Amino acid sequence: MKTVAGIDIGNSTTEVCIGAFDDQGKLSFLSSASTRTTGTKGTPDNVRGIRTALEIAVQKTGSPRVYPDILLLNEAAPVIGDTAMETITETIIMESSMIGHNPSTPAGAGQAVGEIIGIEHLSQAVQGRDYIVTVPERVSYESAAELLNSVQGMISVTGAILQRDEAVLVYNRLRRKIPILDEVAKLSQIPEHKQAAVEVALPGQTIHMLSNPYGIATLLNLDAEETRQVMPIAKSLIGKRSAVVIKTPGGNVRENVLPAGEIYISGDSEQTVSIDAGAEAIMVAVHKAGAVRDIAGQENSNVGHMLRRIKGGMKTVSGQAESSIRITDILAVDTLAPVQISGALAGETCMEKAVGVAAMVKTSQLPMREIADCLQAELGIEVRVAGVEAVMASMGAMTTPGTKLPLAILDMGGGSTDAALVTEEGRVAVTHQAGAGELVTMLIQTELGLHSRITAERIKRYPLAKVESLFHIRLESGEIRFFEEPLSPRLFGSVVLLEPEEMVRIEEDLTLEQIVDVRREAKKKVFITNALRALETVAPEHNLRRVPNVVLVGGSAEDFEIPEMLLEELANYRVLCGRGNIRRTEGPRNAVATGLVMSWWSSREKDR
DSSP states (O other): OEEEEEEEEOSSEEEEEEEEEOTTOOEEEEEEEEEEOOSSTTSTTHHHHHHHHHHHHHHHTTOTTOOOSEEEEEEOOOEEEEEEEEEOEEEEEESOOEEEEOOSOOBSOEEEEEEEEEGGGGGGOOTTOEEEEEEOTTSOHHHHHHHHHHTTTTSEEEEEEESSSOHHHHHHTOSSOOOEEOOOTTGGGSOTTOEEEEEEOOTTOOOSSTTSHHHHHHHHTOOHHHHHHTHHHHHHTTTOSEEEEEEOTTOEEEEEEOOOOEEEEESSSOEEEEGGGOHHHHHHHHHHHOSOOEEEEOTTSHHHHHHHHHHHHHHHHHOOOGGGEEEEEEEEEEEEEEEEOBTOSSOOEEEEEEEEEEEEEEESSOTHHHHHHHHHHHHOSEEEEEEEHHHHHHHHHTTSTTOOSSEEEEEEOSSEEEEEEEOTTOOEEEEEEEOSHHHHHHHHHHHHTOSOHHHHHHHHHSOEEEEEETTEEEETTSOEEEOSSOOOGGGTTOEEEEOSSOEEEOOSOOOHHHHHHHHHHHHIIIIIHHHHHHHHHHSGGGOGGGOOEEEEESGGGGSSSHHHHHHHHHHTTTOEEEEOOGGGTSTTSOHHHHHHHHHHHHHHHHHO
16 A cells, blocks of 8 residues: 655645555545645745645544655746736826815715805905805814805805815805815815816716816817817716816826836747737737747836846746746736826826736746755655646546546636646647736726725625625625624625625725626636637647637636636637536645646556
């Protein structure tokens, strides 16, 4: 009887499978375990994580003091997946031409047009003109309301802009109601005696005049050229609850294109593409390059710094020469990023065009022997580097009921998407594509404007619900779920994440539908795009229709919606796709470790 442990070192997790062979070579599986990978995949730092996972698996066998006779490691080249967000447009406003943000408590509703005047200068106002009054924080809401009421009938005040968060307090004390916008921090920079338009939307709605360039033209009497110039302002005000646009004859609004840099792709053909051209142009260049040898970025540019940084990171963790370190793939995704507007007065942001970039860098050497030697010295057990990762994963995936050759596996991890196809003759084609879970997390955080990356990661992993009362929630599917015991009052009216043990409140002011849309689009942009790209690479003649079976393995295969998304997409090619169920018990996990154990007997026979 020989006991063998297969050990799969992944980018995120290290998995172990222990099996036993009798004298006739009959295999029985004893246990499995997983833990987080320590250090970068394929470096000596992995040893600590391997030992932890191995100890857990040994405990599960029921013989906690008996280690396996042989440990088998997968061949794993160090891989780093890195992501960056490059904004390619920027809205700049000169002479404080607009204010448009989402204070939580504007007051009133409708539009107002008038000349800007400070409340302390109301005595200088001229009868017959309409005014929009600015109220600095030194003026209390009682005094502001009293002054506005005192000039009623003499001066036409059509709207107000407050520095403090007191719009409702002022509004409730006015005899003549007007739209009021508040929380404008840099109130002193608003120029007096300029024409301005104010708009406050009804509760639950957003502004529609000031988010429309022709609406701004209507309210401020702009000509065709001025209307064209306010297009960036209108764009930045889409979805806002309240806004002010100020007409400044000397003002200037423009949308700049930022020089994020060029990407140089070295492959079967040399390709150069600018980040400014967008994700589609970048991916076309990657495709035209054919088999990519290396990718670099323009000197002294954002993308150049990013690509150099990840190469430097690999050099540090692997200890290998820079000449052996190459960036072998990138994935670019178009997105929108909330960027603070230059020249704005209240911290306003605008959804600017951006490109998310994931890059994968690996070494040309396999330092697994060093890891094997460390384990052998520490444990006193024979350790072999036993198999190519993709081949082992395919063997493990074959233990999923209902599979047959030819078989493709798809492993979507944190930094990369890997695919392999095994033909009926046993030939194996493999590819590693940049971009997976980390890029999805970054897109979610960026597009939703989240402060915490942890929140973005949770949104990626768990479904959502809206707490509509203390006794029921509405799931994102529309289903209503009731509770016998009341929920926490702090959750009432909030969007929550349905984590296994608890509901976690989303602190940002975002709707359920908005979060779901961004999450699903981010997954489609990255996972669906990369899955198709990877499968086309390994498919015979790059024809997806010639891949009859796809088994999803790895962490992302456990996601609550990605497998269904892929099943729907691949159904268009008549490809059978689903989560793996390794050894009928492990789900999509443990494929490589299982394959390593399965391969041991045949390799032993060859050695003889």
